Amino acid sequence: MSIQCFTSALLRCTLVLAAAAHLTIVILGAAGITLPDRLGFAARALSVYEHYTGAGAGFGFFAPAVPDEVLPVVTALDRSGHAARTVLGTRSTSEADLRTSSLTFLYAKTRIVDLYGRSIAAYVMGQNGSVDTVLVTLGFYELPSMRAYAAGARPAYRPFFRGTFRRS
């Protein structure tokens, strides 16, 4: 075997091993396994690699259950007392609605809804200079089970956060 052949074979073996390592990280990511922080540099390096390559992604869409959707109802009041009401996440384009719903769900899940309320209010005020007060209500869109629905139950909106934000 010539040196060139040997180098080429060595390179190929290295690449195959790297591919195997990558796939192992994909499996760990899909299984939701992360390295413990006590592993220090190795855990950090792996996190960076997973983030950039997407190898650490979990794929549990709609799993293990489809939760109740959280709907933000926003009412903007201008100085003359005129009110405009919007339900974020139920506008015309599905992409914008999907992003709004992902955002809302994440805030609700991490229980930092007050911060989300402030963000929405700041955004609405920034968009419209005449808006003086913003009321934000977050609530679950509670859907009955199929059996309950067949028996006459209907979806209901159950608010769990109400915030009033005024321009300072």
Place this chain on the structure above:
Amino acid sequence: MTKQPFRAAFCDPLALRGLAYLRIGIAAVLLTKFCCESRYLLEFYGSTGLTSWTITDAVLPPYAPRLNWLRPAFEAFRLSDDRALVAFATLYAALLVLLLLGYRTRLTAPAAWLGHLVLNNTGSLSSYGLDQYANIALFYCAIAPCGAVLSLDALRRGTAAAGGFWPSLVFLVLRLNFALSYLGAGLAKAQGPQWWSGEAIWRAVMQPQFHAAYLQWSWLPSVPLVAQLVCWGTLVVELGYAVFIWPARTRPVWLLAAIGMHAGIALALGLWLFASVMIVMNVALFAPQAVDAVLARLASYRPAWAALSASPAATEESST
């Protein structure tokens, strides 16, 4: 004898075309996404959008690239955050166009991947599955010769690109990665009782965010078996994908089932772009020859188009 399949896996004649279809498909879907989102750019990615950059900074890991990192550069050019965002997003869209056309893909593919990472991280709190799969696909495009065929690069070069070890290896790893993602999704769903009782489908189609105005689902509770069968079908397709997508006998069935499932998701839940990414990846990775056949059929109908799409090398060959 036993070494044959092993060798074939590392010298896949379909790898280059599969990677090219992935490049074209993913760039087309992301450009469509860009057009859909352009009206809402400041809302989801802006420094004073629904999530300010200060909040995003607090949530993101320190190594995640984001637009806030480039703030000193924006300030040097006296660009406001909003204008800088629009400029960056436009540059990203331009990179996607170049990637779609296959122009200098060795540069444009990694640049589009990084551009996607930066934009996606900046609006990370509102991102969803589509962005995740797009990141994975763009990463593979960045490291593989995805512009070796069906590209402006190939036209400029004038000679047919040969497959080899590296594209075959990347193609194989991407296929395995994709199949594993289905397995992960299937296993996660199988742990939830909603996926066995049929409630998951009912809850999904009835949510306001997925509500498609052209479909009514209030009849579903009167025939819950339909919802249950759809849930079971989803589990069978996702759990079986990692196994049955490989043998030549079962591949067409599983591929059609997966494509049908994603088309159904697009129709019923309005997840058009997510479904498009998944269909693009399914076809590019497991049926590039089907796209070849469709293109060949189209070419036979339109000789002028065929003459345009043929590479100079192929034209020379056919003339001699």
